Amino acid sequence: MTPQQQAIGVTILFSAIGVLADYYLKIASGKPFPWNSWQFLLGLSLYASTAFGWLFVMQHLKLAAVGILYTSSMLVMLAIVGYFGFGEKLSIREWIGFALALASVVLLVRDH
Secondary structure, three states: OOOHHHHHHHHHHHOOOOOOOOHHHHHHOOOHHEEEEEEEEHHEEEEEEOOOHOOOOOOOOOOOHHHHHHHHHHHHHHHHHHHHOOOOOHHHHHHHHHHHHHHHOOOOOOOO
16 A cells, blocks of 8 residues: 555544544533533544644645545535434435535545
8 A cells, every 4th residue: 555545544534533523522512511521522632633643644645635535525424424413414415515525536536
């Protein structure tokens, strides 16, 4: 596996960690004092845990590529969590947006 492929995998993994952090922050946001909840602290810790790995990713991928890959994968994963975890419904426009996000990732990966 090339360093670029490893960086792509790490970026997707960090998207998943970010989604998990967002899940806990969403739960914390429903509390009367969200900043004092263990869910907030866990979400914050999960976000912070990825900082060191981003240095590896940014050594091997263009910043624009990191942005597209991270945002697209996080978008799809957050939609899945919202749908199954919080009962949020998706419109046809959102489904089209997800398809376009995935298309951008396919185009991006073919460039590396």
